[in-house]
Amino acid sequence: MKLFPVDPLQEAAESMGALGDKGLSRRDFMKFCTGMAALLALPASFIPKIAEALGGKKPYLVWLEFQDCCGNTEALLRASKPTVGDIVLDILSVDYHETIMAPAGKQAEKSLMDVVNNQKGKYLVVVEGSIPMKDGGVYCCIGGRSAVDIAREVCGNALATIAVGTCAAYGGIPAALPNPTGAVSVKEAVPGATVINLPGCPVNAENITACIVHYLTFGSLPNTDKLGRPYFAYGKRIHDNCERRAHFDAGQFVRQWGDEGHRQGWCLYEMGCKGPETFKNCPTIKYNEGTSWPVQAGHGCIGCAEPNFWDTMTPFYRRLPKVPGVSIESTADKVGAGLAAATAAGLVIHGIGRAISPKKEE
Numbered sequence: 374m375k376l377f378p379v380d381p382l383q384e385a386a387e388s389m390g391a392l393g394d395k396g397l398s399r400r401d402f403m404k405f406c407t408g409m410a411a412l413l414a415l416p417a418s419f420i421p422k423i424a425e426a427l428g429g430k431k432p433y434l435v436w437l438e439f440q441d442c443c444g445n446t447e448a449l450l451r452a453s454k455p456t457v458g459d460i461v462l463d464i465l466s467v468d469y470h471e472t473i474m475a476p477a478g479k480q481a482e483k484s485l486m487d488v489v490n491n492q493k494g495k496y497l498v499v500v501e502g503s504i505p506m507k508d509g510g511v512y513c514c515i516g517g518r519s520a521v522d523i524a525r526e527v528c529g530n531a532l533a534t535i536a537v538g539t540c541a542a543y544g545g546i547p548a549a550l551p552n553p554t555g556a557v558s559v560k561e562a563v564p565g566a567t568v569i570n571l572p573g574c575p576v577n578a579e580n581i582t583a584c585i586v587h588y589l590t591f592g593s594l595p596n597t598d599k600l601g602r603p604y605f606a607y608g609k610r611i612h613d614n615c616e617r618r619a620h621f622d623a624g625q626f627v628r629q630w631g632d633e634g635h636r637q638g639w640c641l642y643e644m645g646c647k648g649p650e651t652f653k654n655c656p657t658i659k660y661n662e663g664t665s666w667p668v669q670a671g672h673g674c675i676g677c678a679e680p681n682f683w684d685t686m687t688p689f690y691r692r693l694p695k696v697p698g699v700s701i702e703s704t705a706d707k708v709g710a711g712l713a714a715a716t717a718a719g720l721v722i723h724g725i726g727r728a729i730s731p732k733k734e735e
Contacts, residue, residue, distance in 0.1 A: 409586045412579060412658065413595070413605050426589040433488050433496035434585075436470040437527060439513050439520040440547045440556055441502025444575035445538040446472050451661075452578035465497075465585065482516045489530055497588070498531040499581070500524065503540040503547045504562040507555030521562050528566040533594055534559060535569050535584055539677055542570035542601070549683035560601065569594050570601040572653075574677040579658050580606045600680065602652070611648035611674050614656040617641065635671065645690040646673030653678040 406423045410416070415423075438446070450473070467473070469485040476484055488496050502520075505512040510519030528534045536559040539545040547556035560568045571580050584603060587595045595603035612618065620626070620640040627635040627644050642649070651674050659666040668674055676686040 439502035448575040498534040503556035505554035512554040539572040542572035641673040647676030648674040
């Protein structure tokens with residue numbers, strides 16, 4: 374009989390199992406489980422469940438790269454909470470990843486097809502990069518096969534596909550006008566596949582890990598918005614979690630790069646920041662070991678987590694005509710992706726009459 378409440382962190386530590394034999398300290402493991410619970414908006418009571426899931430059987434995972442810059446792979450390899458070696462590669466059986474795998478050529482392709490043929494409906498796929506459809510998909514071929522052919526076979530037989538980065542989620546820069554290769558998203562190329570989108574240039578590696586941890590813990594992928602993005606990472610606008618939001622509310626704006634407001638960390642809305650209509654958790658998890666993110670570093674958000682951002686968000690230094698919505702409870706489903714659904718009263722309610730005046734008048 375237990376006379377005192379059970380400490381969930383202690384239970385998590387006791388569930389650590391084989392991971393401890395691989396050099397992962399108990400402290401780091403508990404921090405990771407706690408961080409994942411927080412990122413997924415789960416109470417502390419779920420920490421032991423996460424720990425137990427991480428110590429179970431390793432699921433199979435394959436990583437495909439198509440029309441991309443490899444930025445999402447680079448982001449994954451630089452993950453530090455904890456490192457890929459400490460957690461991700463220890464709890465997953467990563468059987469195919471062109472950048473980090475040992476086999477090459479026909480041996481590499483055999484590794485991929487072994488998973489597809491022997492683990493049908495049981496493996497996860499991560500796709501990085503868009504898929505060209507024009508001219509039979511000849512603009513991206515691997516091992517003599519087109520990207521669309523590979524994606525339809527691999528993603529079509531997978532348990533689920535995680536589209537990382539804006540190119541895989543929406544087509545990204547390759548799909549920008551005039552889209553010469555006919556680049557599309559994974560979901561467009563393989564309509565029947567179960568796809569969860571993690572857009573961003575690049576994706577934050579913590580969001581990838583959180584999606585996988587959610588699957589291992591609950592046996593399902595996280596709930597998503599109408600664009601296929603998990604709510605835990607894309608349920609709030611950048612504008613609503615930004616550390617410069619108080620300056621927006623006070624009508625304090627940077628008017629020129631390097632001016633006094635810029636040096637004091639004022640709002641970058643006047644300089645073209647797209648945070649008011651971009652949904653992502655950049656301000657809360659940040660990049661580079663959680664040290665910073667673009668707006669904190671002094672540059673406005675360019676809206677890279679939104680569909681067609683290269684066409685709809687440019688010029689990047691032009692101010693948005695309106696601020697869509699004012700409530701911190703707004704979600705992508707309620708506000709919508711475009712300014713057409715914006716609340717016209719946004720600027721007035723925030724008391725920023727100065728912001729709608731031409732800069733030269735200042």
